[in-house]
Every structure is written in structure tokens, then in C-alpha cells.
Amino acid sequence: MNSSKIAVRYAKALFDLALERDVIDGVYADMKSVSRLCAMEEVREIINNPVIPNQKRREIVIALSGDKTRKLTIDFINLIFAHDRGDYLAAAARNYLDLTRRHRGIRQVTLTTAIPVNQELKNELAALITDRNTGSIEFDELVDKSVIGGFILRVDDAYIDASVRNKLNKFKKEFSLAGYAEK
16 A cells, blocks of 8 residues: 555544544644654654564653643554554654644645744734635744745745745856856
């Protein structure tokens, strides 16, 4: 079976159960935490290490999830590891987040700038993006000095790169195509 289908099926099963038990938002918060955990290289190494017994990997992930993790999320992590699918945990968490965002009408917005932006600008941006009928936005701000200036805005799957870095790269490409590049 295709590995992405496996993660989607686990996420869909968790979503359906959370919907049935009316704990979508709580599990959503847990899956955000699990997703952040799985993004850490040290945790990925533990999850994917076949030398560490499956039971021990499961215990480590549950311990790292924290005391406030809901029972349904703990049961889900137990299920993933019981079926030797720990390497699908990150993808299942991402898929659950996507399912919940679609269900709740949450638009995911990521703004990347060279320096932090003030709250007023974030509010103006949120007002431009939010449609009164479509729900809310989930706003993430990233600071990346390599952007140099300007911004990179991602709304769901749409992407606008108005960064100085991008403009400099375009100039560099144009100059190299015109034969002015350094050798």
C-alpha cells in the first residue's frame, strides 16, 4: 500500500473518532504538538530507529507529548506503534491537521520576513485574507534574515514571494542569461 495512503487512513480514522466524541479541537492541539515533536531531528531518529524496541519508542513519544495530551491522542499513538507504523506518525498528524482545518474553515497563513512585524500589520493582513464567510485564519510568523527585506506570504497553497532575496536571484538569473555573469 502507498505510504501516504496509510497516513491518510490513520488520520481520517482519528478525525472521525474525534468528531464522534466532539473533541476535534483538543486533538487538533495535540496533533500540532505531535507534529512539532516529529519535526525535531532527535525525535525522528528515535521513531525511525529499528534498534530501539517499538514499545520504548512509543513510551518516549507519549512522554514527550506531555501530561495534558488527551486520552484519544494517547490511544492513537499507541495504535500507530502497536501496528509498527511509528514512521507514519508525523504524516498522520499533518493529515489530521489538514482535515480539521478543512472541517473548521481555517485558512493557514505563513508570513516570512527578515525582521518581526508588529501586531497592527498582522491584523491588517488577517483582515485582507479573512473572508467573513469562510471562518478564521491560523497565522504563523517566521523570521528569516536570508529574506533580506520584503516578505514571503503563503495562504493555504498560494504563495507570494516579494522578498529582496527573490528579486536579487531574478536579477542574477537575467544577467547570467544575458551573458554578464561572472566566470
